[in-house]
Amino acid sequence: MDTIYSLLKRAKELKEKSQVDSITPEEVGKLHEDTLAYIASLEQSADGLGIKKVYQSKSAMEADTDPVGTNGKTLRYGQLVSIYDDAHADSSENGNIYAYQKPGWLLMGKISGGTTLSIAQEAGDSTTSVMSQAAVTKALANVKAVTDDGKNLQEVYSTLFLGKDAKGTSYIDVMEVGYALFPDGRIAPRAAWKATKNFIELGETLRINVSFAGGDANVNFVCFYGKSKEFLSGIPAGDKKYNAEVSIPQGAKYIRFCTTINSSAVAKIYRKEITPIRDVVQANMSAISKVKEDFIIKEALPDYDFRLKSSEEGLLKEDTGSYAPNRIWDYTPAYLDLSNVTKIVVTSSGVGASIVAFYDEEKSFVGNITRSLNAEEIKIPANAKFARFCFGWKKGSAIVSSYRTYPLNEYVENNIRPADVYSDEVNINNVDALLVEGSSLTASIASPIGFGWLSKMNDLVDILIVNDGRPGQSRTTNINALVKGELMNMSNSSLSVINYKYLLLMNSANGSSTGMEGFKELEKALSFSSAKNVTLILGEEEWGANRYTDLNKNFGNLYNIPTVEPIAAMSSRLSTGYAGLKLSSHAGWRLISCYAAMQEFIEALPVRRSIKMFRVRPNINVSKIDDLAFSTNEQRALLWKSCQAGQESNIALLGRAMTFNSADNLDQRDDKYDTSVTYSEGASEKSESGKLLSGGTIDCVGYSLIQFVVNADAVYSCNITFECDKKINAYTLKYNDEAHSNIYHKYVEIESSYVDGIVNIKIDNAKGLLCDGKITLLLYADGSYKVSNPRCQYTGRQKSEGVFNYHQRLHGDECLQDTSIEDVILSGGAAIITPPVNLFLKSNCNSSGKLVALSSMTSVIKKNFASKSNRIAIRIAAQNFFKFATTRYSGAEYEDYVTSGHIGLEPNGYDYAYIYVIVDGAIQKKLVWSGWTEVYCEFDLQKGNHTLTIQRATEGNQPILIHDISVQDA
Numbered sequence: 001m002d003t004i005y006s007l008l009k010r011a012k013e014l015k016e017k018s019q020v021d022s023i024t025p026e027e028v029g030k031l032h033e034d035t036l037a038y039i040a041s042l043e044q045s046a047d048g049l050g051i052k053k054v055y056q057s058k059s060a061m062e063a064d065t066d067p068v069g070t071n072g073k074t075l076r077y078g079q080l081v082s083i084y085d086d087a088h089a090d091s092s093e094n095g096n097i098y099a100y101q102k103p104g105w106l107l108m109g110k111i112s113g114g115t116t117l118s119i120a121q122e123a124g125d126s127t128t129s130v131m132s133q134a135a136v137t138k139a140l141a142n143v144k145a146v147t148d149d150g151k152n153l154q155e156v157y158s159t160l161f162l163g164k165d166a167k168g169t170s171y172i173d174v175m176e177v178g179y180a181l182f183p184d185g186r187i188a189p190r191a192a193w194k195a196t197k198n199f200i201e202l203g204e205t206l207r208i209n210v211s212f213a214g215g216d217a218n219v220n221f222v223c224f225y226g227k228s229k230e231f232l233s234g235i236p237a238g239d240k241k242y243n244a245e246v247s248i249p250q251g252a253k254y255i256r257f258c259t260t261i262n263s264s265a266v267a268k269i270y271r272k273e274i275t276p277i278r279d280v281v282q283a284n285m286s287a288i289s290k291v292k293e294d295f296i297i298k299e300a301l302p303d304y305d306f307r308l309k310s311s312e313e314g315l316l317k318e319d320t321g322s323y324a325p326n327r328i329w330d331y332t333p334a335y336l337d338l339s340n341v342t343k344i345v346v347t348s349s350g351v352g353a354s355i356v357a358f359y360d361e362e363k364s365f366v367g368n369i370t371r372s373l374n375a376e377e378i379k380i381p382a383n384a385k386f387a388r389f390c391f392g393w394k395k396g397s398a399i400v401s402s403y404r405t406y407p408l409n410e411y412v413e414n415n416i417r418p419a420d421v422y423s424d425e426v427n428i429n430n431v432d433a434l435l436v437e438g439s440s441l442t443a444s445i446a447s448p449i450g451f452g453w454l455s456k457m458n459d460l461v462d463i464l465i466v467n468d469g470r471p472g473q474s475r476t477t478n479i480n481a482l483v484k485g486e487l488m489n490m491s492n493s494s495l496s497v498i499n500y501k502y503l504l505l506m507n508s509a510n511g512s513s514t515g516m517e518g519f520k521e522l523e524k525a526l527s528f529s530s531a532k533n534v535t536l537i538l539g540e541e542e543w544g545a546n547r548y549t550d551l552n553k554n555f556g557n558l559y560n561i562p563t564v565e566p567i568a569a570m571s572s573r574l575s576t577g578y579a580g581l582k583l584s585s586h587a588g589w590r591l592i593s594c595y596a597a598m599q600e601f602i603e604a605l606p607v608r609r610s611i612k613m614f615r616v617r618p619n620i621n622v623s624k625i626d627d628l629a630f631s632t633n634e635q636r637a638l639l640w641k642s643c644q645a646g647q648e649s650n651i652a653l654l655g656r657a658m659t660f661n662s663a664d665n666l667d668q669r670d671d672k673y674d675t676s677v678t679y680s681e682g683a684s685e686k687s688e689s690g691k692l693l694s695g696g697t698i699d700c701v702g703y704s705l706i707q708f709v710v711n712a713d714a715v716y717s718c719n720i721t722f723e724c725d726k727k728i729n730a731y732t733l734k735y736n737d738e739a740h741s742n743i744y745h746k747y748v749e750i751e752s753s754y755v756d757g758i759v760n761i762k763i764d765n766a767k768g769l770l771c772d773g774k775i776t777l778l779l780y781a782d783g784s785y786k787v788s789n790p791r792c793q794y795t796g797r798q799k800s801e802g803v804f805n806y807h808q809r810l811h812g813d814e815c816l817q818d819t820s821i822e823d824v825i826l827s828g829g830a831a832i833i834t835p836p837v838n839l840f841l842k843s844n845c846n847s848s849g850k851l852v853a854l855s856s857m858t859s860v861i862k863k864n865f866a867s868k869s870n871r872i873a874i875r876i877a878a879q880n881f882f883k884f885a886t887t888r889y890s891g892a893e894y895e896d897y898v899t900s901g902h903i904g905l906e907p908n909g910y911d912y913a914y915i916y917v918i919v920d921g922a923i924q925k926k927l928v929w930s931g932w933t934e935v936y937c938e939f940d941l942q943k944g945n946h947t948l949t950i951q952r953a954t955e956g957n958q959p960i961l962i963h964d965i966s967v968q969d970a
Contacts, residue, residue: 051097056085058093067100077102168209168268171196171257175267181220181258185231193219195258196267199229202255206270208246213263215240221259224252226560250530251560298403300342302429302789303497304695306398307391309788310334311492316390321357321365329353330394335363335386343401344380346373347487347494350392358384375485375496395487397494397694421716422798426609426708427791428693429499433464433610434602436645437478438506440586441541443469443490443648447589448663449685450908452647453596456929458689459637460599462709462774463607466500466689467646475507475518479525490646491690498693502605503529504564508540508548515551522555539564539598565597565808574877574932576840580673580886583654583666590664593879593931597809600936606802610709611790613688613698614640618906625778628703629733631744632772634914634927640705641908643698646687657681660903664885673888675900680907697723697786700779704787708775712796715770720761722790726781727754730761733776735768745771747778766794773799809936810873810970815865819966820848828858828951833961836893839884843877843932845964853881853959854915854952861950861962867943869969872919876935876950877964878928880913904957913960914953920946925953928960938970 052069055061061083067075075081079100083093098105176197180190187195193216212221214237221242222235233249235242237258257267307330315329316322323331329350336344348355349372356369358381366383372392380387389398436442436454444452458465470478470489480486482503485496505525513521522538529536538552538561549566556563571587571594581588620639622628630636649658655669656662659679665672688698698704706722731747752761761777769775775792779785821832833853835841842849852861883899890898905911911930916923919939926935948967952960 051082052079053081055081055083056087057091058083058096061098061105065103075100075102080108081105168270171200171267171269172265174198175257175259177261179258180216181223181234181256183218183220183234183236185220185223185225185234187256190219192261193258194261196256198256199225199254200256200269202248202253202269204271205248208248208255208270209244209266209268210246210257211241211243211264211266212237212257212259213241213265214238214260219258221257222246223256223258224249225254225256226251227253229254230557230560232560298405301402301404302427302499302695303399303401304428304789305493305497306332306336306344306400306695307389307396307492308691308694308696311391313394315353316357316368316388318352318354318368318370321354321359321368321388326353328393330391330396332389332398335359335388336398336400338380338385338387340402340404341380341400342403343377344387345375345377345399345401346389346396347375348373348389348391348396348398350390353390353392354388355390355392356398357388357390359386359388361385395492397487397492397497399494399497421795422712423793423795424609424711424798425791425793426611426710428611428695428789431464431499431610431693432501432605432607432709433466433499433689433693434502434504434605435466435468435495435498435500436504436506437482438469438539438541439473439478439509440469440471440648441509442467442506443471443646444589444592445471445648445653446583446586446658446663446666447592447647447649448658448660448679448905448907449647449649449681450641450644451589451663451911452645453592454645455642455647457595457599457602458612458642458645459640460633460927461602462610462612462633462707463502463602463605464610464612464689464693465602465645466498466693467687468495468690469506469646469648471648472510473507474510475505475512475521475525478505478507479521479528482525483528488646488687488690490648490685491687491694493687493690493694493696497695498690500534500693502535502537504537504539506539506541508542508568512548514547518548518551519555522551526559526561535562537562537564540567542568562601562804562806563808564601567594567597570594570597570934573845574843574934576842576844576932578838578840578888579667580665580884580888586666588663588666590879590931593929593933596927596929596933597936599927601806604804604806606804607709608711608802610707611692611792612707613643613692613700613787613790614705614707615643615700615908616703617641617910618908622703625703625731625747625780626740628705628778629743629746631742635743637912638910641910643688643692644686645689647685649685659907660885660905665888673886675885675887675902677885677900677902679885679902692788695789697725697788699784700781700787701784702780702782704779706777706779706787706790708777708790708792709773710770710775710792710794710796711799712770712794713773713799715766715775715794715796718763718766718769718775718792718794720763720775720777720790720792722759723757723788724754724759725757725786728752728759728779728781728785730759731778731780732763732769733771733778735771766796770796809875810871810938810968812869812873812968812970815867815872815967815969816863816965818846819964820846820850821852821861821962821965822848822850823863824852824965825862826852827860827862829856830854830859830861833896835897836889839889839894839897841881841897841961843963845875845877845966848963852962854950854962855959857952857955859952859960861965863948863965863967864945865948865967866945867941867967867969870943871938871940871970873968873970874917874919874935874937874939874948875964875966875968876915876917876926876962877932878915878935878960878962879932880911880928880930880956881958881961882911882930913956913958915960916949916951916953918949918951930958932963 052075069075081098083096085091095110097108099108174196175194177194178189179187179195180193181187181195187197217236217238219237220234221237224232226232232252259265310332311330312333314323314331315326316331317324354368355373356378358367360366360383363386367381454465454467468488482495485494487494526536538556540548549568552563574594575591581590628639661674661679692698730752731749733745734748736744736746752759831853832850834850882903885903887900913928914925917926917937922939924937
């Protein structure tokens with residue numbers, strides 16, 4: 001270990017370096033590490049020296065089973081005590097020295113026979129003298145490796161590390177004379193003023209200090225701008241003197257300054273400087289120093305809803321806390337261990353039961369709470385060791401806050417890394433989830449299980465989607481539910497418990513306000529999301545209601561809030577079909593394909609951490625485990641169905657279960673037009689995503705998949721844990737040099753431990769483990785099993801911060817005289833078809849009743865066009881067509897479009913296809929849903945003549961139908 005003098009020398013050498021980049025992160029980090037090690041060794045040595053307590057007799061010592069030293073601290077293993085009774089100086093026990101064994105005592109020696117124990121009161125060279133506790137403490141206090149400017153070691157370290165976080169940059173010298181900033185944010189010539197003409201990026205700004213001279217209300221001292229350099233707000237220069245620390249408005253990305261020419265001005269921005277040295281070590285050492293007395297680290301765990309871990313029908317009696325059958329109550333048969341619990345917040349109402357029942361160590365009833373509770377923190381009695389809960393009308397929650405403990409050395413080993421190694425964890429409490437609020441259209445009430453638009457979207461993207469669509473409700477109801485932290489509509493999870501990074505507000509139905517009332521509601525939603533550090537996103541679900549588009553667009557521009565693709569305009573171009581494809585005003589599973597336009601927006605959201613679980617899709621034949629391997633999200637979606645984001649198939653509105661028979665005959669409340677096939681009703685429609693985030697269990701059978709999106713572009717090691725009700729086999733998806741069908745990964749079985757319901761997987765060498773930015777874990781067990789609380793701790797190389805890069809679809813002058821497919825060039829089996837008119841199997845983009853069917857991989861459409869700009873926007877109305885499951889039409893002309901048999905899909909099945917869109921030599925691959933989809937592409941090209949080619953890109957038994965092709969100068 002380094003001496004105090006070598007540490008002082010290294011600190012002094014760093015202090016004397018003044019050139020930019022002359023100090024490396026490694027030098028600072030190593031000095032930091034060695035300094036803390038030196039201080040820790042001194043503290044540990046000091047704490048272990050000396051007699052901690054004196055007893056009058058051995059029996060008194062042995063009777064003390066929880067000893068506390070004279071310094072008020074609990075004795076640790078190995079610390080010393082002595083026996084001495086001055087009233088009986090001749091006692092044979094006097095002078096005995098014992099070491100505490102926790103429990104018990106070990107005789108270490110004896111100071112006796114008239115020997116005088118020499119207690120040194122100062123530090124020295126003696127190898128036999130004993131130093132008193134007071135002297136050690138005094139010596140430590142005087143340890144000051146002082147530099148030339150009078151700073152000790154701790155101060156030197158603090159300066160070296162924290163100085164990186166507060167570097168001020170002045171912008172006075174870059175101001176240009178003769179220019180001023182005006183109230184609308186523009187810069188223009190103006191005598192007697194000077195201003196920064198260039199936009200100054202704020203970045204990781206900590207604070208801004210200015211001192212300006214002004215006196216002209218028609219000029220701004222400071223102007224703030226958004227990410228597109230649009231003006232947001234400014235500080236008027238009406239005051240003659242302005243000295244302040246400037247507050248940065250929400251959404252500001254750039255700034256400019258302005259002052260008078262002759263003023264002695266200050267314009268400094270203090271930024272947090274990003275270096276490879278992360279703050280992990282500093283944060284962990286801070287935690288360690290707080291608990292160094294007992295060498296135990298307490299780490300807070302994510303809050304969870306105990307009801308989701310254990311809930312069955314019945315209640316707990318008021319007088320005994322025991323179970324009694326009851327059909328309107330739920331109770332938790334499992335006992336909550338209160339030993340590491342810090343807080344419980346309960347929501348439950350009803351009479352005649354123990355809302356909360358408390359029990360002692362033997363699980364004997366010791367008390368209860370019988371009154372209704374509304375998100376109330378309960379007081380835990382001192383004699384309570386366990387608790388159970390009751391939920392009237394089967395509604396409510398028991399949100400538990402708890403912690404776990406680590407020995408100090410284990411915590412340091414797991415958390416302290418070299419300065420150039422990034423360490424992080426993904427768990428249900430820190431994922432960047434997307435919460436979607438809306439009404440019945442968001443809840444997808446008219447679709448078979450797994451075919452709601454958010455359920456399908458969850459298959460395709462990496463971010464975890466949680467659907468909280470509330471049928472029949474307006475924007476007001478959804479915002480109030482968010483603010484109050486109410487239970488989700490499609491989950492027993494509470495909105496106050498689940499963690500999410502993005503909030504997508506889709507309400508534009510059921511009387512949701514527009515105009516001034518709508519504006520005020522959006523302001524309320526923005527205030528709520530800002531307070532929770534959540535990014536608000538505005539969307540719309542109502543078809544043809546352009547007034548919501550206008551409200552969202554203008555509010556988004558004003559407050560720099562992202563808005564998704566307008567569904568009103570999209571649905572008006574695409575939605576059509578016979579009467580059976582709508583339930584009242586609700587689009588069925590085929591017509592919701594207009595929401596496919598939102599995929600690119602959702603994929604553009606930066607995701608640092610995410611957890612998703614998947615099940616094998618129906619009808620997937622698995623002869624070997626690598627039949628389930630994949631390398632891309634496209635390949636994953638073909639094999640794996642994400643656990644349910646949330647979908648409410650409204651049986652009450654339809655009057656029967658939502659299958660493909662009923663979904664293609666939504667205008668009927670009976671089986672009048674049903675086919676002879678009996679379709680499965682599918683699995684859960686509840687929001688399993690919400691359940692997962694609140695600590696609940698996910699039901700699995702056979703194979704299942706857990707994926708962790710990590711904040712790293714390389715992973716060195718990882719430790720994965722999750723709760724499970726049985727032992728499972730675990731496999732990781734790793735890179736494989738031998739590709740098969742463009743799949744470059746295979747599964748490798750890994751060792752796992754299973755103790756007390758916890759599966760633990762430790763991987764020291766994680767090379768090749770990262771697949772498309774994710775760590776993938778496949779689980780297998782015979783029969784069913786339950787999984788909850790997955791978490792992944794890892795080391796690696798931190799990836800660069802993600803940037804949201806999306807713009808809405810472009811519009812311009814049409815390059816084609818006719819957007820129908822009647823004048824295209826066909827080859828490779830592509831054919832023009834004319835469906836029966838009463839099927840309404842066409843988009844609304846043109847009036848033609850003809851379509852092109854792409855039935856094979858060789859099927860091609862070509863169309864020539866001339867562009868007048870260097871960028872074009874292409875729109876193609878396409879769908880992957882499955883025959884209609886209805887008997888309302890019959891005859892030879894319907895054979896290719898209607899079936900009385902099976903359509904080839906089951907709940908949670910795969911219904912996508914892909915096409916290639918090619919302009920000259922540039923190629924894009926695009927997804928097509930099983931309903932009219934607006935396939936959209938942008939191409940940069942030279943002005944002039946070009947050829948557009950559309951070709952089928954995936955195999956399949958269903959034809960891909962094309963109805964409209966639009967090419968616009970963008």
